[in-house]
Amino acid sequence: MGRLAVAAAVAAWSIPLAVLVDSIVPDPYMDEIFHIPQVQCYCRGDFLTWDPMITTPPGLYYISLAYVASLFPGAWASRIAEAFDAFCTTALLRSTNVIMAMACGVLVHDLLLCIRPEIGKRKATAFAILVALYPIHWFFTFLYYTDVASLAAVLAMYLSCLKKQFWVSAAFGAFSILLRQTNVMWMIFFAANGAIAHAQYLNVKGNVSYKNSELTDESVSKVSDRDNKSAALGLRRRQNSNPINKREVVAESNKMYTSFTDEIWDAISKLWNSKWEVLIAFIPFAMVLVVFVAFITWNGGIVLGAKEAHVVSPHFAQLLYFGLVSAVALLPWHFTPSQVYDLFHWCRKNKTYSSFSILIALGLSLFSLHFFSIAHPYLLADNRHYTFYIWRKVIQVHWMMKYILVPIYVYSWFSIVNILGKSQTRVWVLSFVLSVALVLVPAPLVEFRYYTIPLVILVLHSPMISNGKLLALGFLYAAVDLFTLVMFLFRPFRWQHEPGTQRFIW
Structure with missing residues (x-):
C-alpha cells in the first residue's frame, strides 16, 4: 500500500x-x-x-x-x-x-x-x-x-x-x-560497502555454523541408542529454526571499535578471510568497472562532447558548497538547537581532537576557496539558474563574503558527519565523503543538480524526525517548488x- x-x-x-x-x-x-x-x-x-x-x-x-x-x-x-x-x-x-x-x-x-x-x-x-x-x-x-x-x-x-x-x-x-558517467563512483561506493557487509555476514554465518556443529557433537554424544532418532529430529528443528540471527549481523555491523584503525583492520581481515566468496559475489561490479575504464581510455576522457567546457578541474570549493546546500535542504536535521548542542557537547568531550579538527577544516576550507574556486563561463552567463543569482548576489557581493561563509561550510560538514556517524561505521562515512569528493571536485561548473544523489543518500541514512518537522519541511519544499514554477x-x-x-x- x-x-x-x-x-x-x-x-x-x-x-x-x-x-x-x-x-x-x-x-x-x-x-x-x-x-x-x-x-x-x-x-x-x-x-x-x-x-x-x-x-x-x-x-x-x-x-x-x-x-x-x-x-x-x-x-x-x-x-x-x-x-x-x-x-x-x-x-x-x-x-x-x-x-x-x-x-x-x-x-x-x-x-x-x-x-x-x-x-x-x-x-x-x-x-x-x-x-x-x-x-x-x-x-x-x-x-x-x-x-x-x-x-x-x-x-x-x-x-x-x-x-x-x-x-x-x-x-x-x-x-x-x-x-x-559519474554514477560509476556510486557503483563503487555501494559495491565496496556491500562487500564489507557481505564479509561480515559470512563471518557471522561461519560463527553460527561453528556453534551449531559444536552443539550437535555435544548433544549426539549424550544421546542414547533408544532416543537417538527423536534427538536428531529435535536438533534438526533447532538448526532450521535458528539459521542466522539477524540481530547478530546488525550487532556485528554496528560494533564499536576503539579506534578508526581497528575498524579498518577488522574490515580488511574479514574481507581477506572471505576473499573468494566476496570476489565471486561482486565480480559483476568489477566487470562493469573494467568496461568503463576501457571506455575512458578509448574516449580520451569522461565526457562525450563539449570537452573544452567540461575539463576536469581541481574544484575543491564544490565540497563546501555541497555541505551547505545539503544542510540547508535538510534544515530539521542540521540547523536546530539540539544539533548545535550535540556538536558543542562533542567538542567539549574531545577538546584536543575537536580543536585540531576544526582548525584543520577551517584552514583547508580557506585554502580551497582561495586557490580552487572556479567561476565557470556557464555560471556567469545564464540567469536561468539559481546558482547565477547566488554567485552574483551572495558570494560575489564583496570579496570577503566567500571567506565569511567558511564557518558555515565547516559547521555543515561537521553536522553531516556527526549525523551519519550515529548510524553508520566510520569506514562507511569516510567512503561516502570520498565518493562525494570524487564526483564533485572534478566538475568546474557549480550546479545543484549534481548534489541530488548524495543528498538523497543523506536522507536515507539520517535519523527520523517528528511528524511536525517533516510536515514543515514538506511545506517549505512545496513553497520553493511553487515559486520556481511561477518564475519559470x-x-x-x-x-x-x-x-x-x-x-x-x-
Whole structure:
C-alpha cells in the first residue's frame, strides 16, 4: 500500500503540472535544445548522428524509445520510422521523467524499509513523498534532463545491492553510467560497502555454523541408542529454526571499535578471510568497472562532447558548497538547537581532537576557496539558474563574503558527519565523503543538480524526525517548488539560444 500511495501522490501533482508546463513552454528549454533533437534522431532510426554538445551517454534516449514504443506498439512493430517519429514530441518525451519520478518515490520508500525496517510503511511513505518534493529533483521532473532517470537507476542499484542481488545491482549500475558517467563512483561506493557487509555476514554465518556443529557433537554424544532418532529430529528443528540471527549481523555491523584503525583492520581481515566468496559475489561490479575504464581510455576522457567546457578541474570549493546546500535542504536535521548542542557537547568531550579538527577544516576550507574556486563561463552567463543569482548576489557581493561563509561550510560538514556517524561505521562515512569528493571536485561548473544523489543518500541514512518537522519541511519544499514554477512559467522575459554559439540572448 505504501508504494501505491507514493506513486499516486507523485502522479497527482506531476501529471497536471507537466501538462501546464508543456502548454506554456512547448519548445525545448535550456539543455533540452540538445537532448530532444538527439532522441528524435533515434526515433527516426538514425543512431549514427550525435550532437557534439551532448556530454552524457544516450541512456535516457533508450528509456524514451522503450517508453514511446510501449505507448504506441503498432508504430514500432510496423517499423514505420516516420510514424514513430511523429510520436516523439517534446511533451511526450518530457513525460518520461514523470514516470521516472514515480519510480524514484517508490525506490526511496523501499530503501527506507530495507535500511531501517522499524520505521514502518507510513513514515517511509511520508519521507518518500518529501524526497519527491525536493525542489531541484522536482523541477527537472517536468523537463527532458538525465537527472531524474539517473537518480532512479542509482537508487535501484542501491536497493538491489542491499538485497544481495549483486548481478541485478551491477546491471543497474551499468545502466546508471549510461545515464551519467559519474554514477560509476556510486557503483563503487555501494559495491565496496556491500562487500564489507557481505564479509561480515559470512563471518557471522561461519560463527553460527561453528556453534551449531559444536552443539550437535555435544548433544549426539549424550544421546542414547533408544532416543537417538527423536534427538536428531529435535536438533534438526533447532538448526532450521535458528539459521542466522539477524540481530547478530546488525550487532556485528554496528560494533564499536576503539579506534578508526581497528575498524579498518577488522574490515580488511574479514574481507581477506572471505576473499573468494566476496570476489565471486561482486565480480559483476568489477566487470562493469573494467568496461568503463576501457571506455575512458578509448574516449580520451569522461565526457562525450563539449570537452573544452567540461575539463576536469581541481574544484575543491564544490565540497563546501555541497555541505551547505545539503544542510540547508535538510534544515530539521542540521540547523536546530539540539544539533548545535550535540556538536558543542562533542567538542567539549574531545577538546584536543575537536580543536585540531576544526582548525584543520577551517584552514583547508580557506585554502580551497582561495586557490580552487572556479567561476565557470556557464555560471556567469545564464540567469536561468539559481546558482547565477547566488554567485552574483551572495558570494560575489564583496570579496570577503566567500571567506565569511567558511564557518558555515565547516559547521555543515561537521553536522553531516556527526549525523551519519550515529548510524553508520566510520569506514562507511569516510567512503561516502570520498565518493562525494570524487564526483564533485572534478566538475568546474557549480550546479545543484549534481548534489541530488548524495543528498538523497543523506536522507536515507539520517535519523527520523517528528511528524511536525517533516510536515514543515514538506511545506517549505512545496513553497520553493511553487515559486520556481511561477518564475519559470510567468516571468516577463525569455532567454533564447543563439544558434551556433553557447550564448543566450534576450
